[in-house]
Amino acid sequence: MKAENISVRIGSKEILKGVDFKAEPGQVTAIIGPNGSGKSTLLKALSGEIQSSGRISLNGHEITALKPWELAAIRGVLPQATTVAFPFSVHEVVRLGLANGLAAEDDTLPSRALMQVDLGGFETRSYQNLSGGEQQRVQMARVLTQVWDTKDLDQQRWLLLDEPVASLDIAHQIIVLCIARDFAAQGGGVVVVMHDLNLTALFADKVCILSEGKVWASGTVSAVLNNETMQQVYGIDLPINTIPAGGMPFVLPQSMI
Template sequence: MMISCDDITVQLGHRAVLDRVTFCARAGEVTAIVGPNGSGKTTLLRTLTGEQPYTGRITFDGTPLSALSPLDLARRRAVLPQSASIAFPFTVLELVRLGLTSGVSTTHSHGQDALVAQALARVGLDGYAGRLVQELSGGERQRAQLARVLIQIWEPVLDGQPRWLLLDEPVSALDIGHQLMIMAVARDYAQAGGGVIAVMHDLNLTSMYADHVALLGAGQVRASGPPEDVLTDHALSACYGCPLRTNTPPASGRPWILPQATLKAQA
């Protein structure tokens, strides 16, 4: 089971933001999309969600994206954008309840209110249900939005079909403790049989939690595969346009990136 795109091109004006991109993400895995600013990461995610016109072919578990209705998509995938403004004075409870669509199994044994409470607890917002969203910090708002997204597709597999979390920079406004919490949420969702695609900037978190990495540069996939194959000195330095060095701690075997190593090279 996978999300697959073949030969995807997105043209904005005279510029190809995505240029013949081929990409896949498998259920049961966390797939990270990384790359420098302007490389096409968010555009690729928006294309996978059905928000961005494109040429090429995208399938959800073998079904063409073009054949899925908005309701079908709401049942199969939930999307966390980079930012989402709230125009009305919603409480956190009211915001999260927006995720209670027909995509949520109506047979859930705990009821909707209990489900909201579980989602808030999962993102570290116990006791926040009555707070106004406008009163929250940026990081708290981001986690409240993630709770809304989670509750939309709470069960990672429904009727034998995997469901998908599509996350655009899910940890950008968070402190390190909450970054680890949210990445654990993504990992647990994938391990339960769902699929996760996340646009990431933090290469070390990507290395820690991703099963598969797609490295984008100038609208093309420059490398794709496990973190240890993609996050290399050569690939990262070429894509980001600065010298980067990866290291491999013996305990995990996963690469980690040391920007401080560039200081001597730039001196």
């Protein structure tokens, strides 16, 4: 995935200002930055959801040249929030992704995807009666069914995730990000908008920091997440790898990946 000189204007406000971005299959690329920096807008532009100036290519094809069904076959998109107005069951919601992917003949995928997100046995439950975190995981399962097969080397599959762990407890944050990590390990590409810098450092291969609609820095986690960049982008002293003073406890997630 490659974006060159991407600009997005909404009304009189320019949200993205000449952004260059690149993500590779087999890697997790995180987009971070303060509120209002353009993270979600960039992800929407990369997915083809909104129009932008510049050039965006996916698997070597400009996304503007791809038909909607061609895009849906190679990239699944998880937005920050999804509204379901009808009284669908969990299985019906997840199967919406299956209908848009290339494995529609395999009706076992919704249940398998629900198992991955720790919702096994929820198929007949009403989506409307789930908690916010459970609904978010159902949506993650929907996206997984859409791009389930990462082994088709002719067309790399992509997960585009906008704050996928924002409403989840710490255990399910790790579960969802391990799913993303495993998807990349199988050859798929993952682009994920994140706020939690510790989880970003733990799971991302590359990081792109946005500030005021521009790319401030991009590269490996160790190259990008440093004291100077954090202070400049977030406007506060944010020492990296420093134990809090006074014996204050802190939790640093450590997965088994």
